[in-house]
Amino acid sequence: MPPTTKSKKAKHAGRGVLDLPKAIEERMAEGRAERKSVPLEAHGEWAAPGSRPDPVGIIEKQNAARVPELVPIRHGRMIVSPFTFYRGTAAIMASDLSRSPTTGLRVQCCGDAHLSNFGLFAAPDRRPVFDLNDFDETLPAPFEWDVKRLVASFVVAARANGHRRRDQRTAARTAAAAYRTTIAAAATMRFLDVWYTRFDADRLLAEFGPKVKKSEIKSARKVLAKAQTRTSLGSLSKFAQRVDGGYQIKQQPPLIVRPPEAEGPAFEQVIRQGLADYSRSLDPDRRVVLDHYHYVDFARKVVGVGSVGTEALMVLLMGDREDDPLFLQLKQAGTSVLAPYVGASEYEHQGERVVNGQRLMQAASDTLLGWLTGAGEREHEFYVRQLRDMKGSAAVDTTTPERLALYGRLCGATLARAHARTGNAAKITGYLGDDDSFDRALERFAVAYADQNDTDYAAFTAAAEEHRIEVERGV
Numbered sequence: 001m002p003p004t005t006k007s008k009k010a011k012h013a014g015r016g017v018l019d020l021p022k023a024i025e026e027r028m029a030e031g032r033a034e035r036k037s038v039p040l041e042a043h044g045e046w047a048a049p050g051s052r053p054d055p056v057g058i059i060e061k062q063n064a065a066r067v068p069e070l071v072p073i074r075h076g077r078m079i080v081s082p083f084t085f086y087r088g089t090a091a092i093m094a095s096d097l098s099r100s101p102t103t104g105l106r107v108q109c110c111g112d113a114h115l116s117n118f119g120l121f122a123a124p125d126r127r128p129v130f131d132l133n134d135f136d137e138t139l140p141a142p143f144e145w146d147v148k149r150l151v152a153s154f155v156v157a158a159r160a161n162g163h164r165r166r167d168q169r170t171a172a173r174t175a176a177a178a179y180r181t182t183i184a185a186a187a188t189m190r191f192l193d194v195w196y197t198r199f200d201a202d203r204l205l206a207e208f209g210p211k212v213k214k215s216e217i218k219s220a221r222k223v224l225a226k227a228q229t230r231t232s233l234g235s236l237s238k239f240a241q242r243v244d245g246g247y248q249i250k251q252q253p254p255l256i257v258r259p260p261e262a263e264g265p266a267f268e269q270v271i272r273q274g275l276a277d278y279s280r281s282l283d284p285d286r287r288v289v290l291d292h293y294h295y296v297d298f299a300r301k302v303v304g305v306g307s308v309g310t311e312a313l314m315v316l317l318m319g320d321r322e323d324d325p326l327f328l329q330l331k332q333a334g335t336s337v338l339a340p341y342v343g344a345s346e347y348e349h350q351g352e353r354v355v356n357g358q359r360l361m362q363a364a365s366d367t368l369l370g371w372l373t374g375a376g377e378r379e380h381e382f383y384v385r386q387l388r389d390m391k392g393s394a395a396v397d398t399t400t401p402e403r404l405a406l407y408g409r410l411c412g413a414t415l416a417r418a419h420a421r422t423g424n425a426a427k428i429t430g431y432l433g434d435d436d437s438f439d440r441a442l443e444r445f446a447v448a449y450a451d452q453n454d455t456d457y458a459a460f461t462a463a464a465e466e467h468r469i470e471v472e473r474g475v
Contacts, residue, residue, distance in 0.1 A: 028430030031424075032430045034105060034427070040432070040441050042441075043144060046448035052096070053095055055460070059460070067309055070309040071309045074306075075469050078460065081160045082453055082454055082457045083159075085453065085456070085457045087114060087304075088306035089306070091337040093152075094137075094337040107141070107423030108361055108419070109145055109338065109419075110138055111146070112306065115150065115407065116396060118411050119392055120224065120392035121227075121391045127200055129198050129199060130201055136306075136336075137338060138358065139342060139353070141341075143423055145338070147412075148449070151445065152445065152446045154168070154171040154172045155171070157171075158401070161404075164401070167401035167405075172443050176438060178408065178412030179413070182420075183428050187428075205220060216406075223394070227390045228390050232326050233323060233325060235327050247325070249297045249298065256314070257299060277372040278290075278372040281370035281372065282368070286367055286368060292319055293324075293326045294317060296316045298314065303329075310334065328387060331385075333349075333383050334350055335350060351372065351384075355370065361418040367386075369383070369384065369385055370383070372384060
């Protein structure tokens with residue numbers, strides 16, 4: 001199921017194909033029936049209701065549960081541009097989507113499927129793959145919520161890059177079309193084939209190579225090559241230094257900081273207990289891997305845009321050799337921004353919610369994904385992953401219109417593959433139909449919501465100028 005798949009069956013999905021099993025035809029019919037209550041055209045509509053909550057107020061409410069001294073850094077990263085602002089507005093958009101036309105076609109949603117939350121990373125077999133890579137907000141929800149967040153991000157990013165209005169719309173429409181055609185292809189496949197489908201980076205380069213400029217492929221290969229150096233071993237010199245015959249994480253205030261010396265022993269005890277808790281969340285074979293490493297050091301590390309202010313730690317473990325480090329990231333997991341509108345997670349532990357949502361949506365997940373509860377002054381729930389495991393991402397702020405549209409096709413297809421693992425692809429295909437009505441509706445929505453984002457960004461910058469919110473820039 002590559003991003004460009006347009007099989008005969010997929011092309012005609014929704015009208016009935018003679019060699020499709022009866023059950024699939026029935027599911028498609030059920031999907032088509034969904035249009036009676038939520039027509040495809042309804043997804044193109046967005047206008048802020050009079051009862052819409054204050055967007056800055058939503059951000060402030062989130063800040064109340066975050067590390068106070070990091071909140072100004074979060075604001076500073078969001079205020080750079082309308083696009084960086086959009087990256088931190090999953091809670092605002094979840095509120096808005098709950099007030100928009102909504103289907104009953106649920107899947108495991110990412111909850112924050114903007115274009116910068118896709119990228120490269122290493123599969124357990126060490127081959128680089130392209131997939132969704134952020135699941136802080138994952139929860140079962142209507143499939144179109146993820147698609148709308150994705151397509152709107154393309155218009156917001158294109159505007160920030162100064163792309164023409166026509167190019168902005170093309171990028172959004174291309175992403176929506178790729179979603180529709182890819183999930184149509186999935187509807188005709190055996191489920192195990194859907195489950196095992198993944199987008200290997202080398203295969204994607206080979207597929208897209210003949211269709212784009214050589215310079216584009218050269219640029220993509222550079223991104224891939226750089227990602228393959230981002231391993232625990234490659235991070236040792238970047239994040240650690242030799243101290244008294246061992247290693248210690250380097251401080252890079254305010255982004256990487258150690259606790260005050262007097263508090264160090266207490267913090268270390270919390271981390272050691274947390275790692276034991278984390279070990280119990282792993283499958284036995286993964287636990288064997290972890291058992292080959294011992295604790296060395298930890299520090300707080302600020303990451304991302306929207307998640308800045310949540311507690312995030314980096315932990316250095318070492319094997320028996322000096323060139324065998326393992327960097328783990330412990331990231332605080334709170335309640336999903338979708339929960340107020342779709343219901344609470346079946347998992348009481350929010351770290352477990354994130355990990356299982358990730359495993360459901362990704363074709364290949366980090367071997368060392370797990371979760372733990374951090375005891376201390378304020379008890380937090382965390383999920384755990386490798387800090388730098390061949391991770392790479394597109395340079396969105398310098399991309400051309402052509403490259404952005406190509407990236408839209410890839411992201412739309414990737415999201416569809418992820419949704420097909422937990423949702424009913426045949427029902428969704430029946431609902432979407434076999435023409436571009438959905439694509440055009442989502443294009444209109446993306447433009448309208450990008451306008452809304454511009455308005456919210458203006459309110460956010462005004463709040464900063466009025467000193468309602470504190471901003472620390474350039475960090």
